[in-house]
Amino acid sequence: MKEDLLTGDILDEHHELSLRELCRVCSLDTMRIVEFVDEGILKPTGRIQANWRFSAVTIQVVQRTVRLQRDLDINLAGVALVLDLMEEIERLRSRVEVLDRS
Amino acid sequence: MDFKDYYQVIGVEKDATQDEVKRAYRRLARKYHPDVSKEPHAEARFKEIGEAHDVLSDPDKRAAYDKLGAGWKSGQDFSPPPDWDTGFEFRGGGFNGEGASTYSDFFEALFGQRMGAARPGRRQTRVQARGDDHHAKVLIDLEDAYEGATRTITLRNPEWDSDGRLVYKEHTLKVRIPKGLKKGQEIRLAGQGTPGMGGGEPGDLYLEIGFNPHRLYRIDGRDLYLNLPVAPWEAALGATVQVPTPGGLVDLSIPAGTPTGRKLRLKGLGIPGTPPGDIYVILVITLPAATNDSAKELYRKMESELAFNPRSKLGV
Numbered sequence: 001m002k003e004d005l006l007t008g009d010i011l012d013e014h015h016e017l018s019l020r021e022l023c024r025v026c027s028l029d030t031m032r033i034v035e036f037v038d039e040g041i042l043k044p045t046g047r048i049q050a051n052w053r054f055s056a057v058t059i060q061v062v063q064r065t066v067r068l069q070r071d072l073d074i075n076l077a078g079v080a081l082v083l084d085l086m087e088e089i090e091r092l093r094s095r096v097e098v099l100d101r102s
Numbered sequence: 103m104d105f106k107d108y109y110q111v112i113g114v115e116k117d118a119t120q121d122e123v124k125r126a127y128r129r130l131a132r133k134y135h136p137d138v139s140k141e142p143h144a145e146a147r148f149k150e151i152g153e154a155h156d157v158l159s160d161p162d163k164r165a166a167y168d169k170l171g172a173g174w175k176s177g178q179d180f181s182p183p184p185d186w187d188t189g190f191e192f193r194g195g196g197f198n199g200e201g202a203s204t205y206s207d208f209f210e211a212l213f214g215q216r217m218g219a220a221r222p223g224r225r226q227t228r229v230q231a232r233g234d235d236h237h238a239k240v241l242i243d244l245e246d247a248y249e250g251a252t253r254t255i256t257l258r259n260p261e262w263d264s265d266g267r268l269v270y271k272e273h274t275l276k277v278r279i280p281k282g283l284k285k286g287q288e289i290r291l292a293g294q295g296t297p298g299m300g301g302g303e304p305g306d307l308y309l310e311i312g313f314n315p316h317r318l319y320r321i322d323g324r325d326l327y328l329n330l331p332v333a334p335w336e337a338a339l340g341a342t343v344q345v346p347t348p349g350g351l352v353d354l355s356i357p358a359g360t361p362t363g364r365k366l367r368l369k370g371l372g373i374p375g376t377p378p379g380d381i382y383v384i385l386v387i388t389l390p391a392a393t394n395d396s397a398k399e400l401y402r403k404m405e406s407e408l409a410f411n412p413r414s415k416l417g418v
Binding site for chain 2: 025
């Protein structure tokens with residue numbers, strides 16, 4: 001069987017999605033995403049909902065949020081806190097790694 | 103197939119109450135959740151814990167498992183005796199998205215088949231459902247981030263065979279890893295996840311990028327850090343020295359009087375991107391060994407002629 005070489009979409013800050021696209025990619029309804037925005041977990045550009053644009057990195061955050069909510073039974077404020085702390089830990093870990101081997 | 107001791111997995115006694123099972127599960131789920139945990143094999147552990155909880159928290163499944171489980175030890179080669187589950191009714195949810203693809207063969211042999219068996223045979227309303235998304239981690243070398251690479255990914259997709267049993271089919275993909283990726287970034291391959299059911303859309307495949315440790319550089323986002331040994335006279339008098347970068351050798355000019363530990367930046371030579379990362383070169387002044395007479399003589403000469411007190415700031 002011949003395999004084709006696949007090229008995916010890089011989910012970085014240079015790609016943007018509308019609310020509708022984000023909902024489709026993450027299989028969630030608009031209400032859930034709006035909740036995430038209200039909690040400050042997602043930070044779209046555009047001041048009104050109709051103009052919201054999300055960076056593609058958001059997909060990862062949405063999926064992580066859904067998993068944490070579902071698997072650990074955490075409410076949204078809790079997830080927001082976990083995500084902030086994780087980001088901080090990740091930042092500190094990279095620093096430690098840089099310093100450890102100097 | 104190995105027998106799985108679910109009590110051992112969750113760390114409770116065989117006579118544990120439902121509350122004890124729940125508490126033990128909660129504690130372990132937090133510890134091994136793949137989004138939070140840095141424990142090795144967190145994901146596999148998390149699935150195993152979830153599976154154990156699934157069985158032990160459901161009184162019917164637990165009773166069936168207990169009846170079967172007496173006499174078996176964890177890891178023993180196992181196949182379920184015929185009709186082992188007569189007299190029990192499972193209220194489990196069959197093919198419930200994420201779940202179906204994450205249970206072990208052991209679990210499937212006990213609780214999966216039976217729920218699956220009813221599925222394709224009966225003429226019921228066909229459910230249409232989008233397939234699951236897959237997530238996989240891909241480790242690349244730093245050089246791959248500069249040049250791009252290809253990787254072969256193997257996935258296991260659940261499928262119903264002609265007897266209505268749930269089987270896993272391996273599915274191999276060759277994926278281009280473009281240059282300029284940083285740690286934690288994801289690539290989405292639309293439609294490469296689990297096929298949908300009843301004509302539903304397939305799920306997507308997400309690949310998360312990680313880096314193998316590098317011999318020379320530490321990686322932080324798109325920036326690299328490199329320790330560069332320099333001779334005392336290069337640091338004291340200034341010099342131009344060669345520095346290896348993943349893109350090739352570059353010349354770095356060291357100003358006279360540079361102290362050890364000084365960080366010099368090679369702008370834009372880190373991992374490519376918009377904007378590209380930088381390389382930080384950390385100077386480490388390295389002493390020549392005083393192993394022969396002429397080297398000793400040079401050090402003695404410095405001692406007598408330089409009037410140097412490295413501890414003057416300490417007041418000694």
